[in-house]
Amino acid sequence: xxxxxxxxxxxxxxLVAARDKFEEDLNAKIAPLVxxxxxxxxxxxxxxxxxxxxxxxxxxxxLVKYHALASAFTDHAKDxxxxxxxxxEGDKPIKISEIERDAYRRKLSGGxxxxxxxxxxxxxxIDSRVNLAKKVLGIEVDAPRxxxx
Numbered sequence: 521x522x523x524x525x526x527x528x529x530x531x532x533x534x535l536v537a538a539r540d541k542f543e544e545d546l547n548a549k550i551a552p553l554v555x556x557x558x559x560x561x562x563x564x565x566x567x568x569x570x571x572x573x574x575x576x577x578x579x580x581x582x583l584v585k586y587h588a589l590a591s592a593f594t595d596h597a598k599d600x601x602x603x604x605x606x607x608x609e610g611d612k613p614i615k616i617s618e619i620e621r622d623a624y625r626r627k628l629s630g631g632x633x634x635x636x637x638x639x640x641x642x643x644x645x646i647d648s649r650v651n652l653a654k655k656v657l658g659i660e661v662d663a664p665r666x667x668x669x
Contacts, residue, residue: 521545526592532602532628539593539631546586546635550642553579557645561653573653580646587639590632597629 521542529535553576561572603621654660 521589523589523592526589526596529596530601535593535597535602535628539635542589542593543631543635550579550583550586553583553642553646557642557649561649561656563656566657569653569657573650573657576646576649576653580643583639583643583646587636587643590635590639593632594629594636597632598625602628 521538526538529538556572556576559572561569563569602625
């Protein structure tokens with residue numbers, strides 16, 4: 521999915537359907553990562569730990585992309601495109617309060633915000649797991665960078 525596709529969604533039903541598909545696709549795509557994050561890496565085999573660390577670290581950029589898509593969905597769901605308009609019942613206009621409009625925005629964007637939080641957690645888990653692997657391997661985790669003069 522591309523960000524431009526997200527911003528072309530113009531109905532609440534289409535937005536909800538896109539959210540459901542995004543979540544389903546996301547869960548399928550990140551299943552291998554989740555399995556590896558659940559694995560115990562405390563081993564004496566250096567090659568196994570290095571392979572695990574490289575695999576985990578390779579997911580970071582993909583998760584950042586998925587996070588950006590979830591963020592675009594969240595922002596678009598709050599857009600005026602989906603505001604409940606003041607409609608009429610015959611001759612009488614129906615007044616919709618700001619509180620109701622805000623609640624509706626939260627309803628549309630809440631699922632996407634939850635996916636953003638999930639992805640942020642996985643990105644943090646990747647960073648944590650890579651740092652743990654480096655520690656187990658005896659690699660300095662946050663080594664200061666030297667400037668070559």
